Amino acid sequence: MPAPKQILEFVDTNADAFIKRLAEAVAIPSISGEIERRPDVVKMAHWLDAQLKKYGVETKLVPLGKHVMDGTELELPPAVLGKIGKDPKKKTVLIYGHYDVQPASKSDGWNTEPFELHVHPTNGQLIGRGSTDDKGPVLGWLNILQAHQEAQLELPVNLQFCFEGMEESGSEGLEDLIVKEAAPAGYFEGVDCVCISDNYWLNMRTPGLTYGLRGLAYFKLTVKGPARDLHSGSFGRMVHEPMTDLIALMSKLVDSQGNILVPGVQDLVSVCDDKERALYDSLDYSIQDVEDAVGASIALSSDKATVLMGRMREPSLSLHGIEGAFYGPGAKTVIPAKVSGKFSIRLVPPQTPDTVGDLVVKYVEEEFKKLGSKNTLEVENLHGGKPWVADHEHWNYEAAIRATEAVYGKKPDLFREGGSIPVTLVFAESLGKNVVLLPMGRGDDGAHSTNEKLDRSNYIEGTKLLGTYLYEIAAQA
Amino acid sequence: MPAPKQILEFVDTNADAFIKRLAEAVAIPSISGEIERRPDVVKMAHWLDAQLKKYGVETKLVPLGKHVMDGTELELPPAVLGKIGKDPKKKTVLIYGHYDVQPASKSDGWNTEPFELHVHPTNGQLIGRGSTDDKGPVLGWLNILQAHQEAQLELPVNLQFCFEGMEESGSEGLEDLIVKEAAPAGYFEGVDCVCISDNYWLNMRTPGLTYGLRGLAYFKLTVKGPARDLHSGSFGRMVHEPMTDLIALMSKLVDSQGNILVPGVQDLVSVCDDKERALYDSLDYSIQDVEDAVGASIALSSDKATVLMGRMREPSLSLHGIEGAFYGPGAKTVIPAKVSGKFSIRLVPPQTPDTVGDLVVKYVEEEFKKLGSKNTLEVENLHGGKPWVADHEHWNYEAAIRATEAVYGKKPDLFREGGSIPVTLVFAESLGKNVVLLPMGRGDDGAHSTNEKLDRSNYIEGTKLLGTYLYEIAAQA
Numbered sequence: 001m002p003a004p005k006q007i008l009e010f011v012d013t014n015a016d017a018f019i020k021r022l023a024e025a026v027a028i029p030s031i032s033g034e035i036e037r038r039p040d041v042v043k044m045a046h047w048l049d050a051q052l053k054k055y056g057v058e059t060k061l062v063p064l065g066k067h068v069m070d071g072t073e074l075e076l077p078p079a080v081l082g083k084i085g086k087d088p089k090k091k092t093v094l095i096y097g098h099y100d101v102q103p104a105s106k107s108d109g110w111n112t113e114p115f116e117l118h119v120h121p122t123n124g125q126l127i128g129r130g131s132t133d134d135k136g137p138v139l140g141w142l143n144i145l146q147a148h149q150e151a152q153l154e155l156p157v158n159l160q161f162c163f164e165g166m167e168e169s170g171s172e173g174l175e176d177l178i179v180k181e182a183a184p185a186g187y188f189e190g191v192d193c194v195c196i197s198d199n200y201w202l203n204m205r206t207p208g209l210t211y212g213l214r215g216l217a218y219f220k221l222t223v224k225g226p227a228r229d230l231h232s233g234s235f236g237r238m239v240h241e242p243m244t245d246l247i248a249l250m251s252k253l254v255d256s257q258g259n260i261l262v263p264g265v266q267d268l269v270s271v272c273d274d275k276e277r278a279l280y281d282s283l284d285y286s287i288q289d290v291e292d293a294v295g296a297s298i299a300l301s302s303d304k305a306t307v308l309m310g311r312m313r314e315p316s317l318s319l320h321g322i323e324g325a326f327y328g329p330g331a332k333t334v335i336p337a338k339v340s341g342k343f344s345i346r347l348v349p350p351q352t353p354d355t356v357g358d359l360v361v362k363y364v365e366e367e368f369k370k371l372g373s374k375n376t377l378e379v380e381n382l383h384g385g386k387p388w389v390a391d392h393e394h395w396n397y398e399a400a401i402r403a404t405e406a407v408y409g410k411k412p413d414l415f416r417e418g419g420s421i422p423v424t425l426v427f428a429e430s431l432g433k434n435v436v437l438l439p440m441g442r443g444d445d446g447a448h449s450t451n452e453k454l455d456r457s458n459y460i461e462g463t464k465l466l467g468t469y470l471y472e473i474a475a476q477a
Numbered sequence: 478m479p480a481p482k483q484i485l486e487f488v489d490t491n492a493d494a495f496i497k498r499l500a501e502a503v504a505i506p507s508i509s510g511e512i513e514r515r516p517d518v519v520k521m522a523h524w525l526d527a528q529l530k531k532y533g534v535e536t537k538l539v540p541l542g543k544h545v546m547d548g549t550e551l552e553l554p555p556a557v558l559g560k561i562g563k564d565p566k567k568k569t570v571l572i573y574g575h576y577d578v579q580p581a582s583k584s585d586g587w588n589t590e591p592f593e594l595h596v597h598p599t600n601g602q603l604i605g606r607g608s609t610d611d612k613g614p615v616l617g618w619l620n621i622l623q624a625h626q627e628a629q630l631e632l633p634v635n636l637q638f639c640f641e642g643m644e645e646s647g648s649e650g651l652e653d654l655i656v657k658e659a660a661p662a663g664y665f666e667g668v669d670c671v672c673i674s675d676n677y678w679l680n681m682r683t684p685g686l687t688y689g690l691r692g693l694a695y696f697k698l699t700v701k702g703p704a705r706d707l708h709s710g711s712f713g714r715m716v717h718e719p720m721t722d723l724i725a726l727m728s729k730l731v732d733s734q735g736n737i738l739v740p741g742v743q744d745l746v747s748v749c750d751d752k753e754r755a756l757y758d759s760l761d762y763s764i765q766d767v768e769d770a771v772g773a774s775i776a777l778s779s780d781k782a783t784v785l786m787g788r789m790r791e792p793s794l795s796l797h798g799i800e801g802a803f804y805g806p807g808a809k810t811v812i813p814a815k816v817s818g819k820f821s822i823r824l825v826p827p828q829t830p831d832t833v834g835d836l837v838v839k840y841v842e843e844e845f846k847k848l849g850s851k852n853t854l855e856v857e858n859l860h861g862g863k864p865w866v867a868d869h870e871h872w873n874y875e876a877a878i879r880a881t882e883a884v885y886g887k888k889p890d891l892f893r894e895g896g897s898i899p900v901t902l903v904f905a906e907s908l909g910k911n912v913v914l915l916p917m918g919r920g921d922d923g924a925h926s927t928n929e930k931l932d933r934s935n936y937i938e939g940t941k942l943l944g945t946y947l948y949e950i951a952a953q954a
């Protein structure tokens with residue numbers, strides 16, 4: 001059951017007004033990670049709340065308490081919750097999105113002012129901070145609400161909304177709220193499925209659906225030796241040097257082909273069978289795509305499925321850097337006294353930060369003993385999140401797939417992502433309901449980069465997609 | 478032939494005046510590494526010049542041209558050259574010292590103002606920047622000149638002086654001057670030996686003499702992959718990561734016991750025979766000394782001679798850090814696009830920056846090929862200096878040894894140092910004369926640290942030592 005013609009036509013007819021609304025939203029620099037922008041984040045919450053109310057949504061702003069950022073205590077921006085429709089015969093869909101954005105300033109290399117939506121005169125790109133992450137998708141829902149109000153049509157499902165203003169800064173305060181409201185008699189009572197639009201197509205050509213996210217375990221290895229930094233002229237080859245030990249340990253974690261060397265970590269992962277492999281083979285993706293994206297011919301394999309599986313269904317270990325060592329330009333002959341290596345492992349089911357963390361700590365401590373160093377080692381399992389994989393044969397996905405086919409005339413790529421959107425797992429686990437990640441933007445939108453954009457066609461067709469998805473949900477009731 | 482009683486008594490009688498002069502010198506913050514202090518370095522040159530003139534030294538200030546520091550073009554501070562005595566029957570001794578100092582500010586952790594000489598009320602330490610490095614020793618020579626002038630005694634040798642104001646900033650401009658003036662008919666014509674007092678006892682108890690310095694070869698390994706930093710969620714296990722390759726390479730350079738793993742580097746070093754080993758066994762030094770100095774029980778061996786040989790007659794390889802990786806506190810999941818590992822090798826004869834550099838470059842490039850990475854590697858041999866070892870049975874050393882015995886009543890430790898004073902090699906090679914490093918200060922003076930000090934007894938007895946050394950030189954004529 002595609003969306004009614006009136007709705008689709010309304011979207012086309014009102015495209016320019018929708019873009020104007022996006023410009024209004026982008027003009028509020030709701031950067032959650034900057035203290036001085038906090039009032040703008042709150043302003044954005046009120047703007048969104050007013051829009052929802054205008055289209056008949058019953059809303060409430062939920063305070064999430066205080067937190068400390070860069071030494072300053074701040075009020076967290078409120079969660080914006082909303083409900084429209086209470087028909088027990090209809091499915092209830094919970095929509096999540098975020099109204100905060102990443103930092104941006106023209107001097108970072110933007111071609112236009114990041115907080116003035118720029119409509120590219122020839123290719124129609126809508127350029128501005130938050131255009132694709134995540135104001136465009138959030139406004140897609142507003143557009144659909146407006147379309148129904150003005151066409152005087154009832155929504156095909158009951159809707160609930162949960163919009164937050166701290167996503168780009170760790171979603172502080174949200175998990176507690178979700179867990180509380182997902183409990184019996186909570187605000188989210190009656191929710192049948194969840195839809196999150198905060199992700200992207202795999203490429204620039206084919207719409208997609210995300211059904212999995214990797215988790216994360218982040219580690220800090222600290223090797224401590226002398227009481228203060230030493231000069232290599234005075235002490236080189238007299239004492240055990242912390243950097244030597246740390247580099248030795250870090251070299252034993254992953255090899256140049258991306259294989260994780262920590263025993264047991266790879267063993268936790270299921271072997272890919274032919275059916276699963278076929279799924280990766282079928283994706284509209286090429287080695288050229290990844291090499292274009294990174295700007296160099298450095299793919300780990302010339303086999304497309306292998307490369308995609310590396311991101312989507314394999315764990316990865318990346319060495320991020322070292323704290324406490326010499327990092328500037330030039331040449332210093334220091335023996336650093338205390339150095340901390342940072343690395344993280346992206347996790348796939350059934351790995352968890354705890355199971356993988358235990359393996360890492362045990363292994364690193366054993367390897368350190370083998371070095372025979374008199375320095376001391378501390379291994380910290382800093383933080384992490386579990387991976388998430390949804391049942392992509394669930395009716396929630398069926399609806400999203402059919403909606404995509406209806407709007408774009410082609411089957412969406414079904415894939416897992418390499419990063420994490422921690423709130424996904426919180427919804428999935430606390431509600432016990434299926435969650436679909438239904439993207440509006442393309443793979444080259446540059447969500448956290450300079451010149452972030454959302455293609456005009458993705459905004460407009462994406463709005464239709466969100467609307468159609470609701471009708472496809474209703475059709476399965 | 479010890480120094481005449483009159484000279485030694487003059488030194489004792491005038492100790493307070495000498496300390497006052499040191500306070501005057503310390504009060505001029507002649508930091509060569511800070512643009513805004515350059516006028517103070519020049520002021521110090523003029524102060525020193527006036528002092529030398531006062532005691533009958535014929536001087537000249539030699540401009541050394543301009544250089545660029547932190548993007549600013551600056552006039553280099555002048556070299557202060559001087560001569561006193563032209564008796565062809567006497568030996569001619571060339572004295573080197575430097576009148577610039579390391580940066581210092583109270584906020585770095587000094588207990589007193591670094592540029593106000595503080596005389597500790599109970600232990601008599603003379604605390605201030607430059608007290609021991611190198612204003613104290615330079616003033617030792619002034620004290621001796623004054624003693625001879627006021628006692629109306631002729632100096633036992635002809636003296637030449639070469640004082641520079643850029644030692645702490647790479648001695649820019651000096652090498653050319655020395656090479657030029659060491660040539661026939663140059664300013665240094667007729668010099669028979671060189672004495673440099675810019676080093677320290679091995680410990681806090683026994684005077685010493687330094688007859689060797691290690692050289693240095695500094696390397697930068699740059700691994701480049703993607704065109705820009707990547708997010709490990711998006712690209713982890715899709716591409717070859719530069720950090721993984723770099724850490725693998727750095728782990729193959731040195732082991733936790735200090736052994737250099739680059740083939741051929743250790744082979745260049747002569748094996749220590751029993752006679753040489755006896756020399757290290759004889760030094761007044763203990764494992765406790767090194768562990769006290771570094772503030773931790775991390776000596777590479779429990780054998781004192783092995784630990785000393787590590788610093789004095791073995792090459793050492795230290796890993797200093799990585800440029801381009803994540804170095805801050807906290808947790809970032811970046812895949813750095815381009816990372817440069819910095820390490821250096823301290824060299825001993827017959828190693829040179831070139832011979833060792835070739836071995837390192839070849840080895841690192843071979844090891845990189847073994848990694849099978851599609852990233853690119855660049856190996857740079859950044860800069861370096863040759864090691865230096867003097868003949869410690871030369872009459873110049875005999876004189877310094879006898880002077881030490883005369884003043885301190887004990888044989889000096891004869892040792893090599895782990896660092897480098899590049900000007901030493903320039904004098905030795907361009908003049909073809911023996912150079913002795915005759916220290917005034919103790920091993921715990923903290924030359925480049927906060928609360929730099931020179932013990933009162935080292936300043937006063939050290940002044941006697943410098944004077945006596947001249948008489949012992951004369952006695953060997």
Ligand SMILES: [Zn+2]
Nearest residue numbers: 133134167198
């Ligand atoms: Zn987002």
Ligand SMILES: [Zn+2]
Nearest residue numbers: 133168447448
């Ligand atoms: Zn984002």
Ligand SMILES: [Zn+2]
Nearest residue numbers: 610611644675
């Ligand atoms: Zn010095």
Ligand SMILES: [Zn+2]
Nearest residue numbers: 610645924925
């Ligand atoms: Zn110095």
